Structures are given as C-alpha cells and as structure tokens.
Amino acid sequence: MTWVVTGGAGYIGSHVVGAFLEAGMPVAVVDDLSTGRRDFVPEGVPFDTVDITDTASVARVLRAHGAVGVVHVAGYKYAGESVTRPLVAYRTNVQGTASVLEAMHEAGVEDVVFSSSAAVYGTPEHDRVTEGTPPAPESPYGETKLIGEWMLADQARATGLRYTSLRYFNVVGSAPGGAPDLSPHNLFPLVFSALERGDRPRIFGEDYPTPDGTCVRDYVHVVDVARAHVQAALALQTGRRLQPVYNLGSGDGTSVREIIDALLDAAGADVEPEVRERRAGDPARIVADGASAQQDLRWEPGRSVAQMAQSAWDARRRFSAA
Secondary structure, three states, X not given: OEEEEEOOOOXXXXXXHHHHHHOOOOEEEEEOOOOOOHHHOOOOOOEEEOOOOOHHHHHHHHHHOOEEEEEEOOOOOOHHHHOOOHHHHHHHHHHHHHHHHHHHHHXXXXXXXXXXXXXXXXXXXXXXXXXXXXXXXXXXXXXXXXXXXXXXXXXXXXXXXXXXXEEEOEEEOOOOOOOOOOOOOOHHHHHHHHHHHOOXXXXXXXXXXXXXXXXXXXXXXXXXXXXXXXXXXXXXXXXXXXXXXXXXXXXXXXXXXXXXXXXXXXXXXXXXOEEXXXXXXXXXXXXXXXXXXXXXXXXXXXXXXXXXXXXXXXXXXXXXXX
C-alpha cells in the first residue's frame, strides 16, 4: 500500500513524505537530486535516485515498492527563470509528467495526486481566486503546470486513472526538524539572504489600494500543504471521487509588509525594509478561495503568519549550522 513521492527530496516533497509517515502510510521517494537533497528524506524511507523522464526506471520502482499511488511533486519550479529557460521547464514538467503517467500505466498504478500551482491563473481579474477562475498562465512554468493538469484529465478518460491536482499558492515555513526553503527566488529565503548579507529586505511598491499600501498575497504553511496531499491520497485510495483541481491557500491575505515584519521579528533583526518602486504586473491583491478543499478533502490551514515565519527561520538556522 505504498505511495511513491516523486521529488520527495525537495522542500515541499520531503514535507509530503513526512505527512505520509505521520499518517502511518508507507511511502517511498523518487528523486534525481538535481535540486533535492538526500538528507531531506526522513531516515528509513526507501529512496531511488531516478530521473522522472526515464519511464522504464520509474515503472520499475513503482513495481518494486508495490505502489498503489503516486504523489507527483518533482518538477522545475522557477516561474521567473522559466521565461529564459522555457525548454527546461517543458522537458521536466511536461515530458516528465507524461513519463510518470506512462510508468504508472505500465505498473498498473491508478491513483495520482499532482503538484500544480496558482501560477496557472496568471494575473486574475478578481482578487479572490476560485477553481472556476479561468486559467491564464503568464510564464512557461505556469503553462507546464496547466498542461500537466490536462494530461491527467486525458489519461483519466483513456484509462480510468483516478486523480486530482492541488494548486498551491505561496508555500512557506517548515516542520520542526524539516527542510528549509532554499529557492533563490522565493520571498522568505530572499529576506533571510538579505539579512545574512547585512542588507535590508526590499518591498516593491507601497502605494497599492491595500490597508498598508503593499501587495497582499496568500501564504500557506508547508505542513498544511503536505497534509492536503495525504488527505487527497486517502480519498483516492478509498475510491472517493474528487474534483480535478483544488486551491490550497489560507483564504486570507497577508501584505508584503506584514510578512516581512514577521520574518524580521523571527530573525530578531532591527532593520527597516527598503521600499522601491512597483514592479510591472504585480496585482494589488490575490487570495485563494479554499472552500472546495475544506469540503472535499477535510482540509483547512491552521498556522499563523508568525508560526510560518518562525518555523522558516528555525529551519534556516538548522541548515546553516549543519
């Protein structure tokens, strides 16, 4: 009854693995370690170093572990960078997902939870985003995630695959003892890196029509996101029909200034952020409507902004000291 997590040695993937262990469900990891780290995989979890585009090897791993389902987290996750490296994004996210689905079919595995992204929405017209908001991705990364969702739907029609896709909003924080977010492009590590260099963190624009003038975004703790994968896997495993996609967000917005203040408090840093001009294309407010996930997956985020910030800083310090 093992679930295999592709990309399980990465930041989000390793937390998904931890959530399966916490739920008492057998789990194994597939990762090529191009961005993941072997030491992020919890001790005792079976691990295979495999490139997801190697269909035969993925199928072999699924058979070897007697897999009943796959959580497909592996992928190229840099939205901004994907604009200059589109073929890398397409090769990893489109070809890789097709390979995983083909391997599942060959191995007789019929359940999959897909790691998608709020990037499929682009810049929506309305500031509260539901699953019915029309997708309009603005980067190759967002496009590849939408194509991944289409592939799951097509494979389900062709073979009876059981699936759902989880569209993450801004995933932050860490579990106690869990992996830190090491992305060079995400807000939390950008703030921490600035502090470590002795620089001030930056805020782009403070004249938006929001309570404090800075952009409002939806942040959700990685532990809550990981738990949603387990809830989805359990539902599929028991034959419960799920919607094709679910938003994973807090349902509440937090301004950039609020989140940076929380990070500064967590780090014990007495500095004032540097305010710069707006960046082109940044909408004032984007918040997820997570009602569908709450209803169907019995999932609800439960961690505060302060907990997100403190857990991220603690993970950063552990990693730096290792």
